Amino acid sequence: MANQRRDAAIVGIYEWPKRVDASVSAMQMKAASIRAALDDAGLKWGDVDAIYDAGDGDGGGGGLGLAAYLGLKPTVIDTSQVGGSSYEFHAAHALRDIAAGKAKVAVLSYGSKSATRRVPIGTGGGAGGGTWSGNMEAPYGTTLIANYAMVANRHMHDYGTTSEQLAAISVATRHHAMRNPEAVQAMKDLQFVGVNEITVDDVMSSRVIADPLHLLECCMVSDGGGAVIIASGDVARNTKKKPVWILGSGEATKYRENGGDITTSAGAQSAPIAFGEAQVSPGEIDIAMIYDSFTITVAVCLEDLGFCKKGEAGAFVSTSGIAFDEPGKLTLNTDGGGLSSNHPGMRGIFLLLEAARQLRGESTSQVPGAKLAVSHGNGGLLGGTHTGGTVILAAD
Amino acid sequence: MPNRPQPALPEHDTDAFWEGVQKNELRYQTCNECKEVVFTPRAHCTKCGSGKLTTKVSKGTGTVYTYSVVRQSRHPNFADLGAYSVAYVDLDEGFRMLSSIVGVNDPTTEIKIGMPVKVEFEKQDTGDYPIPVFRPV
Numbered sequence: 065m066a067n068q069r070r071d072a073a074i075v076g077i078y079e080w081p082k083r084v085d086a087s088v089s090a091m092q093m094k095a096a097s098i099r100a101a102l103d104d105a106g107l108k109w110g111d112v113d114a115i116y117d118a119g120d121g122d123g124g125g126g127g128l129g130l131a132a133y134l135g136l137k138p139t140v141i142d143t144s145q146v147g148g149s150s151y152e153f154h155a156a157h158a159l160r161d162i163a164a165g166k167a168k169v170a171v172l173s174y175g176s177k178s179a180t181r182r183v184p185i186g187t188g189g190g191a192g193g194g195t196w197s198g199n200m201e202a203p204y205g206t207t208l209i210a211n212y213a214m215v216a217n218r219h220m221h222d223y224g225t226t227s228e229q230l231a232a233i234s235v236a237t238r239h240h241a242m243r244n245p246e247a248v249q250a251m252k253d254l255q256f257v258g259v260n261e262i263t264v265d266d267v268m269s270s271r272v273i274a275d276p277l278h279l280l281e282c283c284m285v286s287d288g289g290g291a292v293i294i295a296s297g298d299v300a301r302n303t304k305k306k307p308v309w310i311l312g313s314g315e316a317t318k319y320r321e322n323g324g325d326i327t328t329s330a331g332a333q334s335a336p337i338a339f340g341e342a343q344v345s346p347g348e349i350d351i352a353m354i355y356d357s358f359t360i361t362v363a364v365c366l367e368d369l370g371f372c373k374k375g376e377a378g379a380f381v382s383t384s385g386i387a388f389d390e391p392g393k394l395t396l397n398t399d400g401g402g403l404s405s406n407h408p409g410m411r412g413i414f415l416l417l418e419a420a421r422q423l424r425g426e427s428t429s430q431v432p433g434a435k436l437a438v439s440h441g442n443g444g445l446l447g448g449t450h451t452g453g454t455v456i457l458a459a460d
Numbered sequence: 461m462p463n464r465p466q467p468a469l470p471e472h473d474t475d476a477f478w479e480g481v482q483k484n485e486l487r488y489q490t491c492n493e494c495k496e497v498v499f500t501p502r503a504h505c506t507k508c509g510s511g512k513l514t515t516k517v518s519k520g521t522g523t524v525y526t527y528s529v530v531r532q533s534r535h536p537n538f539a540d541l542g543a544y545s546v547a548y549v550d551l552d553e554g555f556r557m558l559s560s561i562v563g564v565n566d567p568t569t570e571i572k573i574g575m576p577v578k579v580e581f582e583k584q585d586t587g588d589y590p591i592p593v594f595r596p597v
Contacts, residue, residue, distance in 0.1 A: 184534040187534045205537065209532075322555045
């Protein structure tokens with residue numbers, strides 16, 4: 065890895081501990097998380113010179129509104145909003161901006177009150193009409209979950225993937241969640257039926273929300289937030305914790321195309337860019353933090369990132385050992401994921417947070433000696449218009 | 461009768477499509493310069509950017525590319541449909557369309573990927589526009 069650059073690193077992290085929290089606003093979550101992440105790094109409020117903001121937080125004004133709310137005057141403001149993978153895009157842009165000398169201390173933040181506000185993210189029906197795309201989609205009532213379910217059905221048709229295989233993702237993720245006290249509390253606060261380890265049979269006997277996806281293959285709807293501090297190499301070498309280096313990143317989009325393959329995601333385009341820049345191969349990765357909106361999202365992205373061949377994710381997740389205490393090479397979603405820890409709507413920041421915890425040795429499902437991680441966000445709708453953001457991270 | 465959400469018109473890209481639907485026509489476009497099939501409707505070709513497109517009428521036949529059956533929907537317009545299908549249909553002229561498969565007793569078991577289907581224009585309880593849906597043939 066001698067040729068890999070060390071331009072920027074994650075130096076501070078904070079995850080909002082509660083998943084149902086009526087005591088704060090989403091903007092307050094963002095501000096308090098930023099302060100806590102700066103404390104984690106040993107950096108000060110005034111050190112921040114770059115803000116990346118997806119416009120979450122309900123504060124209005126995107127990055128401008130956030131700067132005013134925080135009371136900061138950054139010289140880099142990036143308001144990329146590409147769905148749940150926005151934070152992987154932000155990390156990519158922070159790396160780029162820092163490498164270009166435009167910033168030294170970059171802040172990514174997230175805050176959402178989806179549970180408190182009872183937002184029916186997955187089942188609320190499709191987009192409204194009145195736009196070029198909305199007028200062609202609104203009459204059909206495609207729920208968000210049904211969009212992903214259409215990918216699952218085609219994957220099963222093309223490759224023989226089964227619901228039992230996909231359920232292995234839910235089982236391993238819950239196993240990790242049960243070791244994470246914040247995830248356990250989340251499931252209690254959200255009134256999960258059975259806050260315990262689950263089996264493939266449990267997944268299969270949970271009700272179908274949109275064929276072929278069962279309830280236990282769908283992420284929760286929670287509150288949540290957090291912050292990530294990314295700093296230049298010279299700053300990172302003097303922060304409190306060991307830096308987690310950003311080795312490479314890739315960004316891509318995908319959408320419905322005539323004759324297109326719905327079982328391949330934007331990750332197939334973003335991942336080779338990221339791995340190439342990082343000079344790392346998928347086989348070297350210890351920890352995969354993959355956006356688990358649904359089981360099928362993970363399956364498709366594992367294939368597109370190169371952890372197995374297209375069509376083989378069903379066998380991979382059900383036989384290779386994806387839990388932290390199984391002998392398999394690749395460990396998946398050790399925080400408990402969107403399936404069992406938190407999903408406030410756009411989960412991408414948590415993929416960075418848990419990857420950083422693993423590479424610092426701080427996870428509740430720690431893989432001993434974890435050196436390389438990938439955080440891959442899938443934003444938007446897997447079976448429609450979506451983004452893929454891939455970030456490769458390395459322990460110091 | 462169903463009460464699906466209506467398109468909100470006028471809207472520059474989709475006006476002509478819905479005007480066609482009112483005449484029982486399923487319209488799509490091809491590019492005059494590069495021959496690309498363009499759908500959903502736009503004023504430019506998605507392959508070459510040309511603004512010279514020809515609007516055509518599809519025969520309305522195709523196959524189910526993929527589908528799902530929505531068992532839980534919070535959208536008030538779909539509350540009375542029970543479990544309803546959504547599907548991507550590949551039309552024979554080479555475009556893919558989001559729609560719904562109707563005319564089956566049990567959508568959870570009777571819809572199959574690859575199944576041949578044909579368009580029909582489903583009358584709605586309210587609104588000016590029928591909605592193009594597909595029925596197995």
